[in-house]
Amino acid sequence: MRIVLTRRDDAPAWMALVSPLIAVALTLLSGAVMFALLGLDPLKALGVYFISPISDGWALQELAVKATPLILISVGLSLCYLSNNWNIGAEGQFVMGAIFGGWVAIATHGAANGPWVFPAMMLAGMLGGAALAMIPAILKTRLSVNEILTSLMLVYVAELLLDWLVRGPWRDPKGFNFPQSVMFDKEAQVMRLMADGRINLGTPIAIIVVVIAAIMMARTLKGFEIRLVGAAPRAARFAGFDEKRLTWTVFAISGALAGLAGIIEVSGTMGQLQPSVSPGYGFTAIIVAFLGRLNPIGCLIAGVVLAITFIGGENAQISLRLPLDVTRVFQGMLLFYVLACDAVLNYRIALVRTGGAAA
Amino acid sequence: MLPAPPLIEARTVVKRFGALLANDHVDLSVAEREVHALLGENGAGKSTLVKILYGLLQPTEGTLLWQGAPFSLRNPAEARQRGIGMVFQHFSLFDALTVAENVALALDGNESVARVSDRLAEVSRAYGLPLEPGREVWRLSVGERQRIEIVRCLMQSPRLLILDEPTSVLTPQECEGLFATLERVKAEGCAVLYISHKLEEVRRICESATILRHGKVVGNCDPRQESAASLAEMMVGSKVAPARHDRLTTAGEVRLAVTGLSLPSPDPHGTSLREVGLEVRAGEVFGIAGVAGNGQDELFAALSGEMLAEAAGTIRIDGVATGRLGINARRLMGGAFVPEERLGHAAAPAFRLSDNALASGHATNGFVQRGMIDRAATRVWVERVVKAFDVRKGPRDPEAKALSGGNLQKFIVGREILRNPRLLIVSQPTWGVDAGAASLIRQALIDLSRSGAAVLVISQDLDELFEIADRMAVIFHGRISSPLDTEGLRREAVGLLMGGAGFAADAVDEAA
Missing domain, CATH: 3.40.50.300 (P-loop containing nucleotide triphosphate hydrolases)
Structure with missing residues (x-):
C-alpha cells in the first residue's frame, strides 16, 4: 500500500482562508488532549494559555510588543517565500539588526544626543539585517549555493558574534561583570506609547510596514514580479524580470525588516544588548508567514495568534507550573496542522495497492 | 467457421481523470498482422487509450480482450510479457550509456550486456535498422534514438507494437525508413497500432483506422479509401479551410x-x-x-x-x-x-489571463503607471484579445491553465499580434x-x-x-x-x- 496525492484543481478559493482556521482549531483540540494527559483541567489550562493573554489592557500591550517583531519579520519572509527564496535565517538577521543598531546606541552613549539617534539606530539595524541576508543571496545567485543552509547557518554566526561582543568589547564596565552592554540613553530607546505599559512605537511601525507591503503585493509591478518569479520562473524571464536581482531584493528587504525588528526589540523592551536578544522570533516568524498565507494582512493576524502562544506559555509557567517547552509544542503543532490542512484541502488522498499502476 | 478474434480489443473503455472524461466508452479492435491507425487531434484521448493498452493506466470501466479472452494489465511489465511493445513519443534513454546498455536496462530479464549486444545487432540487421550497440546515446540523432526504442521492443518478439506519434521527430527521409521497417514488422506477424494526426502517412501505411474526437470514437474506416480532407473532417468534426495566402509581391526592408x-x-x-x-x-x-x-x-x-x-x-x-x-x-x-x-513559459498556469497579459505587456501596453498596475486596463486588453481571436474561456478572467490548449494559444498569439x-x-x-x-x-x-x-x-x-x-x-x-x-x-x-x-x-x- 502507498499513499498517492493528486492535486485538486477545483479547490475553491475560500479554502485558503478556512484552512488556517481549521488548523488553529485542531491545535486547540490537541492541546486540550495534551493538558488532560498531563492531569490538568483542559479548559482551565487553555484559558490560561489563550484567554489570559487577551484579558486586560496590560496583557494586550504585552501581546502587541510580542506580535510586533513576528509581524515585521514574517512580512519580509513572505516576500522571499513567494518568490522561491527560502530565507530561514531571519533569527540571525534579527540579531544582526540588534548588533548594528545597538552599536549606534553604545557609541553615542553619554554624549548629549539629539533626536537623530533613534532613526539612526533603526537605519543601522536595517542595514545590519540586510547585510547578513545578502550573504546567502549572493552565494545563491553567484555560486548556486543552497540558501536554506547558508541562511540558517549564519544564524549561529550572528548569535555568537553578539555573545562575544557583550562579554568582551561592549560589556558595561560598571555592570558588575554581567555579560551585557550599558543601558541605552533615553534618546536611544523606542518611544513608549502608554505610561503604564510596554507598548512602543514599534507596533505602529509594523502596521505601516504591513500596509505598504499589502499595497506593494496587490498593486505594484514589483509585487507582480515577486509572485510571477515564484510561480513560473520561465514565464518571469519571458516577462523580462531578472530573477537574480529579485533574489537580492527580497533577501535585502526581509533582512532589513528582521534587523528592524531586532533593534526595536532591543531598544524598546530590553534597553541594552544581552547575550540573547530573541526567544526565537526569527524562527516563529516562519510559522507566522505560512499561517498568514504569505499575505501581509494575514501575517498581521497570524503574528497576533503566535504572540498569544508566547505569552500564554509564560503565564502557564507561572500559574500551571508547566515548562516553557509547551510553547514550542504549541507552535510546532500549529505549523504541522497548517501544512497538513493545506495538503488535505488541496490534494485528493488515495490509498493505492502496490503493484498497480506504475505511472 | 467463425472469423479469428481480433488480436486485441477494447470494449466500452472509460477513463476518467477527476472531472475530465478522457475516454468515453471507446471501442477499438486491432486484427492480427494489421497496421491500425488511431487518429485524432491533440487531446482527443489517443494517448490515454494506448496507455491503458500498455498497462500504464487502469481503465475506469470497460474490458480488454486478448485474442477474444478478457484480460487485465496491472503494469507495463505484464503488457510486455503478453507481447505488447510501445515506442513513446518522448524517449526514455540515458544519454551517457551505450545503445546496448540502454536496451539491457530496459529488458525485463537479466541478460549480460554482451549477450544483449549480440541479439541487438542481429535484430537490427534483420529489420534493416542500423544501430551500433557500442555507441553512446548522446552521439545519436533523434531518428537513431527512435530506432533504439523500436529495436528494444522488437527484441521481445512482440505481437503488437504501439507507436505514439513516431514521425513527429523525423525528417521525411527518416520517415521513409520507418515505414519500410513497419512493413517488415508486419511481415513477421506483428500487428501495429499507429497513433498519429498526420493524415497523409496514415493513408499510406495503415489498413484500418479508428478516429477519436473528444474522447469518443467517431468513426472507423479504411484510410486508403479516404482522402486526407475526409479524414480531417472526421477528426475535427467540420471542414478545415487551408490558410488564405496571397503570394508575396514586394518584400520590404x-x-x-x-x-x-x-x-x-x-x-x-x-x-x-x-x-x-x-x-x-x-x-x-x-x-x-x-x-x-x-x-x-x-x-x-x-x-x-x-x-x-x-x-x-x-x-x-x-x-x-x-x-x-x-x-x-x-x-x-x-x-x-x-x-x-x-504553460510555464508563455503563460503562468495559475495566473489569470489579465495577469498573463500584464506579464508580456507591462513594458509596452501602458498597463503600469509609476510602478502601479492598472488592473482595469489589463482586463480591457484581455477582452479585446478574446474578441479578436475568438478565445473561448468561460468565466470572465480565468486562470491560464483552465483554458484548452487551442484557446490559450489563441490568447497568447493574440496578445502579441494585437499590439x-x-x-x-x-x-x-x-x-x-x-x-x-x-x-x-x-x-x-x-x-x-x-x-x-x-x-x-x-x-x-x-x-x-x-x-x-x-x-x-x-x-x-x-x-x-x-x-x-x-x-x-x-x-x-x-x-x-x-x-x-x-x-x-x-x-x-x-x-x-
Missing part, C-alpha cells in the same frame, strides 16, 4: 538581421548556435524548419533576448544592434515573441492545438505579415511552413541553411537539409 551569431547553450544537452545568419523582411513570413533539438530553443532565446548574445551587432532590429538588450527593450522596439511552451508588432518571432505556433485554432492562428500570422510586419516562424511541422512561409531555412546542429523560396520548393530538398545534407562537413561530422 530588412527588419531582423542576424549575422555570425554564435552562442553556447546553457543546457549541457542543448545545442549551441554556430555562426547563424538570416534576414527577415517586412511583409514576409520566414520559416525555420528542422527536427526538434537542433537549436530551435536557443535561437528563440537569443532572438527574444531571454539569452543575451555575446556581441550587440549580431542581432539587429531595424538596423539597430540589439544583441545585448533584454526582452523588454526589444519589445519597445516593436518586437513581439511567442515561445513554444504555452501591432513590427517583428513577430513565434516558435511552434500551432503545436498541440486543435485544427480550428491552428488555422485561425496561421491566418493571423499571414495577415500580420501582409500588414507590413516581419514574421519569423520556427516550426517542426513542415506542412505548416509550406502553408504559411514565403521563404524558409533549415536549422541543423545550431547552424542555419541559406534561405529557400517556398514557391516551387520540393519537400525532399528540405528533408535532406533537415537531415544535415548540404551543411558544412564539420557539422555533419558532429552529427555522425
Whole structure:
C-alpha cells in the first residue's frame, strides 16, 4: 500500500482562508488532549494559555510588543517565500539588526544626543539585517549555493558574534561583570506609547510596514514580479524580470525588516544588548508567514495568534507550573496542522495497492 | 467457421481523470498482422487509450480482450510479457550509456550486456535498422534514438507494437525508413497500432483506422479509401479551410538581421548556435524548419533576448544592434515573441489571463503607471484579445491553465499580434492545438505579415511552413541553411537539409 496525492484543481478559493482556521482549531483540540494527559483541567489550562493573554489592557500591550517583531519579520519572509527564496535565517538577521543598531546606541552613549539617534539606530539595524541576508543571496545567485543552509547557518554566526561582543568589547564596565552592554540613553530607546505599559512605537511601525507591503503585493509591478518569479520562473524571464536581482531584493528587504525588528526589540523592551536578544522570533516568524498565507494582512493576524502562544506559555509557567517547552509544542503543532490542512484541502488522498499502476 | 478474434480489443473503455472524461466508452479492435491507425487531434484521448493498452493506466470501466479472452494489465511489465511493445513519443534513454546498455536496462530479464549486444545487432540487421550497440546515446540523432526504442521492443518478439506519434521527430527521409521497417514488422506477424494526426502517412501505411474526437470514437474506416480532407473532417468534426495566402509581391526592408551569431547553450544537452545568419523582411513570413533539438530553443532565446548574445551587432532590429538588450527593450522596439511552451513559459498556469497579459505587456501596453498596475486596463486588453481571436474561456478572467490548449494559444498569439508588432518571432505556433485554432492562428500570422510586419516562424511541422512561409531555412546542429523560396520548393530538398545534407562537413561530422 502507498499513499498517492493528486492535486485538486477545483479547490475553491475560500479554502485558503478556512484552512488556517481549521488548523488553529485542531491545535486547540490537541492541546486540550495534551493538558488532560498531563492531569490538568483542559479548559482551565487553555484559558490560561489563550484567554489570559487577551484579558486586560496590560496583557494586550504585552501581546502587541510580542506580535510586533513576528509581524515585521514574517512580512519580509513572505516576500522571499513567494518568490522561491527560502530565507530561514531571519533569527540571525534579527540579531544582526540588534548588533548594528545597538552599536549606534553604545557609541553615542553619554554624549548629549539629539533626536537623530533613534532613526539612526533603526537605519543601522536595517542595514545590519540586510547585510547578513545578502550573504546567502549572493552565494545563491553567484555560486548556486543552497540558501536554506547558508541562511540558517549564519544564524549561529550572528548569535555568537553578539555573545562575544557583550562579554568582551561592549560589556558595561560598571555592570558588575554581567555579560551585557550599558543601558541605552533615553534618546536611544523606542518611544513608549502608554505610561503604564510596554507598548512602543514599534507596533505602529509594523502596521505601516504591513500596509505598504499589502499595497506593494496587490498593486505594484514589483509585487507582480515577486509572485510571477515564484510561480513560473520561465514565464518571469519571458516577462523580462531578472530573477537574480529579485533574489537580492527580497533577501535585502526581509533582512532589513528582521534587523528592524531586532533593534526595536532591543531598544524598546530590553534597553541594552544581552547575550540573547530573541526567544526565537526569527524562527516563529516562519510559522507566522505560512499561517498568514504569505499575505501581509494575514501575517498581521497570524503574528497576533503566535504572540498569544508566547505569552500564554509564560503565564502557564507561572500559574500551571508547566515548562516553557509547551510553547514550542504549541507552535510546532500549529505549523504541522497548517501544512497538513493545506495538503488535505488541496490534494485528493488515495490509498493505492502496490503493484498497480506504475505511472 | 467463425472469423479469428481480433488480436486485441477494447470494449466500452472509460477513463476518467477527476472531472475530465478522457475516454468515453471507446471501442477499438486491432486484427492480427494489421497496421491500425488511431487518429485524432491533440487531446482527443489517443494517448490515454494506448496507455491503458500498455498497462500504464487502469481503465475506469470497460474490458480488454486478448485474442477474444478478457484480460487485465496491472503494469507495463505484464503488457510486455503478453507481447505488447510501445515506442513513446518522448524517449526514455540515458544519454551517457551505450545503445546496448540502454536496451539491457530496459529488458525485463537479466541478460549480460554482451549477450544483449549480440541479439541487438542481429535484430537490427534483420529489420534493416542500423544501430551500433557500442555507441553512446548522446552521439545519436533523434531518428537513431527512435530506432533504439523500436529495436528494444522488437527484441521481445512482440505481437503488437504501439507507436505514439513516431514521425513527429523525423525528417521525411527518416520517415521513409520507418515505414519500410513497419512493413517488415508486419511481415513477421506483428500487428501495429499507429497513433498519429498526420493524415497523409496514415493513408499510406495503415489498413484500418479508428478516429477519436473528444474522447469518443467517431468513426472507423479504411484510410486508403479516404482522402486526407475526409479524414480531417472526421477528426475535427467540420471542414478545415487551408490558410488564405496571397503570394508575396514586394518584400520590404530588412527588419531582423542576424549575422555570425554564435552562442553556447546553457543546457549541457542543448545545442549551441554556430555562426547563424538570416534576414527577415517586412511583409514576409520566414520559416525555420528542422527536427526538434537542433537549436530551435536557443535561437528563440537569443532572438527574444531571454539569452543575451555575446556581441550587440549580431542581432539587429531595424538596423539597430540589439544583441545585448533584454526582452523588454526589444519589445519597445516593436518586437513581439511567442515561445513554444504555452504553460510555464508563455503563460503562468495559475495566473489569470489579465495577469498573463500584464506579464508580456507591462513594458509596452501602458498597463503600469509609476510602478502601479492598472488592473482595469489589463482586463480591457484581455477582452479585446478574446474578441479578436475568438478565445473561448468561460468565466470572465480565468486562470491560464483552465483554458484548452487551442484557446490559450489563441490568447497568447493574440496578445502579441494585437499590439501591432513590427517583428513577430513565434516558435511552434500551432503545436498541440486543435485544427480550428491552428488555422485561425496561421491566418493571423499571414495577415500580420501582409500588414507590413516581419514574421519569423520556427516550426517542426513542415506542412505548416509550406502553408504559411514565403521563404524558409533549415536549422541543423545550431547552424542555419541559406534561405529557400517556398514557391516551387520540393519537400525532399528540405528533408535532406533537415537531415544535415548540404551543411558544412564539420557539422555533419558532429552529427555522425
